[in-house]
Amino acid sequence: MYRFDKSPVLEVLAGSRQPIPPVWMMRQAGRYLPEYRDTRERAGSFLKLCLTPELAAEVTLQPIRRFGFDAAIIFADILLVPYALGQALTFVEGEGPRLAPPVDRAELGRLRETADRSVVAPVFDTIRLVRSALEPQVALLGFCGAPWTVATYMVAGCGTPDQAAAKLLAYQDPVTFGQLIDRLVAASADYLVEQLSAGAQAVQIFDTWSGALSPEEFERWCIDPVARIIAEVRGRIPDAKIIGFPRGAGTSLLRYADRVPVDAISLDWMVDRDYARDIQSQRPVQGNLDPHALRAGGDALLRAVDATLDTFSSGPFIFNLGHGILSDTPIAHVEQMLARIRGR
Amino acid sequence: MYRFDKSPVLEVLAGSRQPIPPVWMMRQAGRYLPEYRDTRERAGSFLKLCLTPELAAEVTLQPIRRFGFDAAIIFADILLVPYALGQALTFVEGEGPRLAPPVDRAELGRLRETADRSVVAPVFDTIRLVRSALEPQVALLGFCGAPWTVATYMVAGCGTPDQAAAKLLAYQDPVTFGQLIDRLVAASADYLVEQLSAGAQAVQIFDTWSGALSPEEFERWCIDPVARIIAEVRGRIPDAKIIGFPRGAGTSLLRYADRVPVDAISLDWMVDRDYARDIQSQRPVQGNLDPHALRAGGDALLRAVDATLDTFSSGPFIFNLGHGILSDTPIAHVEQMLARIRGR
Numbered sequence: 001m002y003r004f005d006k007s008p009v010l011e012v013l014a015g016s017r018q019p020i021p022p023v024w025m026m027r028q029a030g031r032y033l034p035e036y037r038d039t040r041e042r043a044g045s046f047l048k049l050c051l052t053p054e055l056a057a058e059v060t061l062q063p064i065r066r067f068g069f070d071a072a073i074i075f076a077d078i079l080l081v082p083y084a085l086g087q088a089l090t091f092v093e094g095e096g097p098r099l100a101p102p103v104d105r106a107e108l109g110r111l112r113e114t115a116d117r118s119v120v121a122p123v124f125d126t127i128r129l130v131r132s133a134l135e136p137q138v139a140l141l142g143f144c145g146a147p148w149t150v151a152t153y154m155v156a157g158c159g160t161p162d163q164a165a166a167k168l169l170a171y172q173d174p175v176t177f178g179q180l181i182d183r184l185v186a187a188s189a190d191y192l193v194e195q196l197s198a199g200a201q202a203v204q205i206f207d208t209w210s211g212a213l214s215p216e217e218f219e220r221w222c223i224d225p226v227a228r229i230i231a232e233v234r235g236r237i238p239d240a241k242i243i244g245f246p247r248g249a250g251t252s253l254l255r256y257a258d259r260v261p262v263d264a265i266s267l268d269w270m271v272d273r274d275y276a277r278d279i280q281s282q283r284p285v286q287g288n289l290d291p292h293a294l295r296a297g298g299d300a301l302l303r304a305v306d307a308t309l310d311t312f313s314s315g316p317f318i319f320n321l322g323h324g325i326l327s328d329t330p331i332a333h334v335e336q337m338l339a340r341i342r343g344r
Numbered sequence: 345m346y347r348f349d350k351s352p353v354l355e356v357l358a359g360s361r362q363p364i365p366p367v368w369m370m371r372q373a374g375r376y377l378p379e380y381r382d383t384r385e386r387a388g389s390f391l392k393l394c395l396t397p398e399l400a401a402e403v404t405l406q407p408i409r410r411f412g413f414d415a416a417i418i419f420a421d422i423l424l425v426p427y428a429l430g431q432a433l434t435f436v437e438g439e440g441p442r443l444a445p446p447v448d449r450a451e452l453g454r455l456r457e458t459a460d461r462s463v464v465a466p467v468f469d470t471i472r473l474v475r476s477a478l479e480p481q482v483a484l485l486g487f488c489g490a491p492w493t494v495a496t497y498m499v500a501g502c503g504t505p506d507q508a509a510a511k512l513l514a515y516q517d518p519v520t521f522g523q524l525i526d527r528l529v530a531a532s533a534d535y536l537v538e539q540l541s542a543g544a545q546a547v548q549i550f551d552t553w554s555g556a557l558s559p560e561e562f563e564r565w566c567i568d569p570v571a572r573i574i575a576e577v578r579g580r581i582p583d584a585k586i587i588g589f590p591r592g593a594g595t596s597l598l599r600y601a602d603r604v605p606v607d608a609i610s611l612d613w614m615v616d617r618d619y620a621r622d623i624q625s626q627r628p629v630q631g632n633l634d635p636h637a638l639r640a641g642g643d644a645l646l647r648a649v650d651a652t653l654d655t656f657s658s659g660p661f662i663f664n665l666g667h668g669i670l671s672d673t674p675i676a677h678v679e680q681m682l683a684r685i686r687g688r
Contacts, residue, residue, distance in 0.1 A: 161505060164636060164670075171640030211592075214613045214634045214666075216651055248555075250594025251616035269558045272595035290558045292508060296515030307560055322558075326508075 009071045009139035012284050012316045013202055013241045013263045021309070021317045022070035023341055024141075025334070026266075027324030028063040029075045032331065035062045046091040050076050053125035060130045064138060066331075067338060071139040071318075072130055074195070076123050078145030078206060081187050082154045084115035095158075102157035104169070105176040108183075115187040117194075124198040131199035139202060142195030146207035146246075147184035147225040154180065163212040170221060177221075185225050189232035192240075196233070202241035204266065205229065211248020218252050223259050230261055243286060247323060257282050269293075269322030273311045284316035289337070295326045297333040305340045353415045353483035356628050356660045357546055357585045357607045365653070365661045366414035367685055368485075369678070370610075371668030372407040373419045376675065379406045390435040394420050397469035404474045408482060410675075411682060414662075415483040416474055418539070420467050422489030422550060425531050426498045428459035439502075446501035448513070449520040452527075459531040461538075468542040475543035483546060486539030490551035490590075491528035491569040498524065507556040514565060521565075529569050533576035536584075540577070546585035548610065549573065555592020562596050567603050574605055587630060591667060601626050613637075613666030617655045628660035633681070639670045641677040649684045 008022035030036055039059050043049035050056055056075040064072050079097050083089040087099045101107055123142075131140050144150075148166075155177075156165035170177040192203045210222045226244060233240045244262035246253065250270070257265060257279055265279055267287035279285055293304035308319065319341050325334075352366035374380055383403050387393035394400055400419040408416050423441050427433040431443045445451055467486075475484050488494075492510075499521075500509035514521040536547045554566045570588060577584045588606035590597065594614070601609060601623055609623055611631035623629055637648035652663065663685050669678075 162636075164639075167634075167636040168640055171637055171644035172642065174644070211594075211614060214637070214648065214651075215616050216647075217634075218614075248594075248614075250555075250592075250614055251597070251619040252614070253595070255616060270555060270562075270592075270594055270596070271559070272599060273559050275595040290511075290561075292506075292511040293515055293558070295508075296512055298516065300515035300518075303560075304558065307558075 007070070007137050007139040007201070009318055010201055010241065012318050013243070015284060015316055017314070017316045020342055021313055021319045023319035023338065024069040024071035024073065025063070025321050025325050026073075028067075028069060028073065029059040030325060031327035032325055032329045032334075033062055033066070035066075046077075047089060050080065051122040053122050053129055056122070056126040057129035057133065060126065061133055064134065067334060069138070071141050072134060073141040073143060073204070074123065074127055074130060074200065076126070076143070078143075078150055079153055080120050080123065081115060081144060081150055081184065081191060084112075084117070084119035085183065085187060086110070086112040086116070087154060097153060097158065099153055099157050102165070103151075103154045103180060105173060108176055108180055111183070113183070115190065117190075120191060120194075124194050127195060127198040127200050140200050141243075142192065142200030142203040144188045144191050144203070144205060146205050146210070146222065147181045147188060147229075148210060148213070148221040149206060149208045150184055150188075151177070151180055151221075152209050152212075163209050167212065167217075170217065181221060181225050185228050185232070189229045192229065192233050192242075193236050196237050196240055202243060202263070203233075204243040204245055205262075207244070207246045207249075209248070210246040211250060215252060215255075218249065219255070222246060222249070223256055227260050253279055264316075264318065266320060267322065273307070276311055280312060280315045280317070284318070285312060286318040286320045287312075288320070288322040291321045291323055291326050291329070294321065294333050294337060295329045297330060297336060301333060301336060302340055305337055309341065309344060351414070351481050351483045351545070353662055354545055354585065356662050357587070359628060359660055361658070361660045364686055365657055365663045367663035367682065368413040368415035368417065369407070369665050369669050370417075372411075372413060372417065373403040374669060375671035376669055376673045377406055377410070379410075390421075391433060394424065395466040397466050397473055400466070400470040401473035401477065404470065405477055408478065411678060413482070415485050416478060417485040417487060417548070418467065418471055418474060418544065420470070420487070422487075422494055423497055424464050424467065425459060425488060425494055425528065425535060428456075428461070428463035429527065429531060430454070430456045430460070431498060441497060441502060443497055443501050446509070447495075447498045447524060449517060452520055452524055455527070457527070459534065461534075464535060464538075468538050471539060471542040471544050484544055485587075486536065486544030486547040488532045488535050488547070488549060490549050490554070490566065491525045491532060491573075492554060492557070492565040493550060493552045494528055494532075495521070495524055495565075496553050496556075507553050511556065511561075514561065525565060525569050529572050529576070533573045536573065536577050536586075537580050540581050540584055546587060546607070547577075548587040548589055549606075551588070551590045551593075553592070554590040555594060559596060559599075562593065563599070566590060566593070567600055571604050597623055608660075608662065610664060611666065617651070620655055624656060624659045624661070628662070629656060630662040630664045631656075632664070632666040635665050635667055635670050635673070638665065638677050638681060639673045641674060641680060645677060645680060646684055649681055653685065653688060
């Protein structure tokens with residue numbers, strides 16, 4: 001039904017508008033799917049699911065089989081990089097991730113200088129498995145967390161509502177914090193290069209918490225490190241396709257677009273529509289349906305899908321959510337969204 | 345030392361730049377002050393502290409005595425309005441507020457159509473007590489929560505990280521949600537008019553969670569209701585001075601400035617500096633030091649204060665934080681901030 005010779009996602013990343021925008025969803029392999037919950041159960045732990053290639057490949061493919069999305073994103077977690085740097089990583093059911101011990105000046109000295117490749121190697125195997133199972137027109141995406149966002153977990157030892165611990169370290173001891181960021185830049189660049197070499201056709205850099213920072217701190221801890229990762233990756237793979245997702249960056253988005261040479265910018269759902277079109281005049285965009293509208297369904301969902309299409313579909317555009325799908329989202333709402341996008 | 349015949353805060357709200365920007369802090373009467381913790385202890389409960397005029401006046405005045413701020417903001421809580429509409433309100437130590445039962449379509453029918461004035465009347469007494477104790481050059485501010493923000497608590501029954509419950513109701517049943525907003529518009533306008541009549545010289549409308557919404561929802565649930573409150577207040581008090589604080593509004597801030605006729609806009613610390621200057625070219629601004637920079641102190645604080653002053657001090661400007669002061673902020677850091685602002 002939706003057959004293309006080339007991958008429409010990769011066409012958009014190359015700057016070309018598609019007649020029907022390609023679509024995938026952040027966190028599309030997730031708890032809202034019964035088949036995911038089954039596989040997750042079988043794996044025993046979230047970390048084991050991430051690091052067992054057969055299982056990770058299976059959950060990566062599930063949403064493609066069910067919905068025919070135009071991209072698969074490899075199932076993994078942004079905290080595998082700190083794990084490979086030597087922090088202990090556990091996922092406490094219902095409480096989120098724990099990294100121990102939290103990084104401060106002393107602990108930074110005890111972490112590995114460079115990531116232990118063997119820790120993340122299963123992710124590259126997953127990529128090979130998924131690529132061999134995917135139809136050629138479905139793009140395979142890899143990803144990593146941006147250094148700032150990953151550092152917020154490393155410094156606090158867990159998720160935080162306001163990223164207070166990392167902000168305090170960055171303000172009070174920018175030398176130590178900068179060393180942590182440098183280590184993450186190097187480890188993330190290596191990690192993305194290996195993902196691309198294993199068969200990922202593009203990678204997304206998730207800066208989930210970039211909205212917590214003042215303009216000067218955003219420049220220093222979001223724009224600069226992500227630009228350095230891209231320079232390093234492109235130094236080794238010149239045509240590497242990279243999507244940036246500076247969630248919550250708000251009025252700093254145009255500065256990000258100016259300074260970070262990503263192939264596309266993924267937008268959250270809060271961006272003003274005129275401002276969003278300004279971004280799209282510079283770069284392909286991806287986004288940005290409110291996940292709560294998808295959760296709500298009905299007329300509200302159709303209106304929100306239409307508003308997104310009306311904003312972006314005259315240019316190069318990948319339909320996505322403005323953040324990950326909520327785990328209590330009914331599957332019928334995803335079907336309703338896809339019918340609207342593909343049926344207009 | 346800082347004596348003025350007129351109130352510099354009110355001068356700024358009238359559009360006039362001050363040679364030294366006046367300064368106050370959101371949540372300046374709060375747990376970071378030992379004298380506040382003493383009075384809070386004496387009150388027994390947070391709600392009693394809000395609703396006992398002598399105690400509320402005392403904590404309102406404490407930061408003025410200690411720091412000589414240019415404005416006092418009446419000690420109260422944005423959830424007094426739902427309390428006056430008939431929702432049960434409690435503050436659970438260390439857990440935040442609880443409103444019961446949560447509002448849905450059925451519960452909305454059981455709430456009062458209009459607020460019970462006697463519930464909030466102590467706030468007006470507090471205003472009279474504080475005004476009589478303040479030097480004339482210190483402005484006295486009242487406030488309320490914006491309807492959207494207050495509704496997020498009323499619908500969830502508590503604070504929420506992503507305002508999911510209110511967003512879902514707004515998407516799935518906009519008629520019910522709109523009736524709740526209408527009730528809050530009317531109650532908030534009455535409440536602000538009474539605060540101004542009792543001696544508040546300006547009022548601030550806090551839209552703490554406006555950053556959660558898509559552009560269309562922001563227009564409908566933030567811009568429109570706040571504009572209606574202002575029209576209602578100015579219909580009864582034509583020269584009422586009003587500050588708007590759409591926290592997290594990001595790229596929707598210019599639209600807010602276009603459509604909401606506030607006398608000044610309070611900005612959070614995330615706003616890009618060029619974008620912030622565009623706002624200030626239209627309207628006096630207030631803000632926007634990162635509370636985490638104040639918490640951090642030292643060089644980082646001085647740099648952040650300087651960046652704020654460099655951005656705004658050539659126009660009409662009230663120095664403030666980008667959100668409330670963090671409760672673990674050392675008092676010495678507040679003194680350091682004030683010395684920098686007043687000593688430049």
